[in-house]
Amino acid sequence: MLASDSPLREVLPAEFHSSPTGSHAGYFIPYKRISQNLFWKGLKGDVKRFVAGCVVCKINKYETLDPAGLLQPLPIPDRVWEDISMNFIDGLPVSAGKTVIMVVVDRLSKYAHFNALGHPYTARVVAEVFVRDVSKLHGMPCSIVSDRDPIFISNFLEGIFLATGNPIEDEFRLPSSNGWPNGDSQPELGDIFEVDKALCERDQLLRDLKDNLVMAQNCMKVQHDKHRTEREFQVxxxxxxxxxxxxxxxxxxxxxxxxxxxxxxxxxxxxxxxxxxxxxxxxxxxxxxxxxxxxxxxxxxxxxxxxxxxxxxxxxxxxxxxx
Structure with a gap:
């Protein structure tokens, strides 16, 4: 039985944990070895504190806790084809000289474009395919989510501007008078009602779609965060x-x-x-x-x-x- 002011209370945890005999084996083994020979009040707490502050263990051992950081979902887009994601499926069998599929997905409607590419491909080639098959139909997006490196994304955006010339002017060009369904300069009243009805139905569909996406996103976050821990670091x-x-x-x-x-x-x-x-x-x-x-x-x-x-x-x- 050791006294509360005995210097051995500081020496024994180091001897049974940091020495070659202890071999930094956590707190349970040195605690059991010490308790077989000696005892003092707060023995278990002293061993735990010493092992928790061991610099060698902090540097060389990994944490057995859940990974740090909770899931942070991206915000739900407000309009279709304003926010898209882009990825590549590599390593496919050769088909007509193509081995890669470029996948472009609208983050709101989940509508997708699949384009075949040959390997190796450059950012300029990807930009030309993007303008030809995606931007031509839906306009230029406001954001692109991709796991590619910043250099590739920078060259890709540069290739888009080179392929479109002036994308802002092309996107917001007003329709000519021959663009109406009847070919005249003014639309008919029935056409206006039909278009208004279609737009109302479209807006309602987008609202329902956003509500469902929010519920699905929340369910994914709850399931994902069950296996992770929240950490906050101070200065x-x-x-x-x-x-x-x-x-x-x-x-x-x-x-x-x-x-x-x-x-x-x-x-x-x-x-x-x-x-x-x-x-x-x-x-x-x-x-x-x-x-x-x-x-x-x-x-x-x-x-x-x-x-x-x-x-x-x-x-x-x-x-x-x-x-």
Whole structure:
């Protein structure tokens, strides 16, 4: 039985967890091993806190919790063919020289276009097919959802503008007088009633469609979030630098930059990392980097004498500093 102020309460969890015998095996095994020989009030809680703060376990072990982040559905579109999604089905058998299917889906009506492509295909080719088979029928969309990289999307949009010339003018061009059903400059009264009735039915259909999509989206979110956890990260969660252990020169892009070996709050010295001094000043403007250190010829905090290059690589120049 250990007293409440015994120093062994801090030593034993480290010995049974962090030593080669303990091998960082979680909290249950060291707790059982300690309880077979000793006991003190709050033994289980002390072991849990020590294991939860073990830096080696945090770095090398993955979390067994549910993945972080809840599902964030996209907003339901208001009009058809204003918001679309685009994807590609690859690896298909060759058919007439085509092995890829480009799928373009309207996110509101779920109407889809399927276009065959040959591999390899470029953003310019995809843009030409998109304008020919999609934009010509439905106009230019307001947003495109795709899992392609930003460079591909940028080249794709550029190809669309090159293929259409001026898409805004083409999309909003007014119909001519010969566009009415009777061929005259004015529509008939019966045609207006028919068009108005069709538009009312269309609006009601779109409202019902949006309501059903919202219900389906909510059901998907509920099922998806059952296997995930919500996480919130604060600014204070980032570790703060507490000391600079050393300085060095590092050559990058043909020039030398100054790097500092930074020790972080709550971490031992062997977990210190090298950071660019300029980046460190931007991220932590209130942290004192001891600018009086002069790397070229020594200073108040450095050993005097010329800088010595490392024997491992001529790219670095190290200076031993006392901080």
């Amino acid at each position: 204070d969660d980032m570790p703060e630098p507490v000391a600079v252990l050393n300085y060095r020169w590092n050559r990058q892009s043909g020039r030398f930059i100054t790097e500092a070996l930074v020790q972080w709050a709550g971490l031992p010295t062997d977990e210190a990392t090298w950071l660019d001094c300029d980046d460190l000043r931007k991220r932590f403007p209130h942290f004192n980097l001891e600018d009086k250190v002069h790397l070229e010829g020594g200073g108040n905090d450095c050993n005097r004498g010329p800088a010595r290059r490392s024997r491992r690589s001529s790219r670095y120049a190290f200076i031993s500093c006392h901080v």
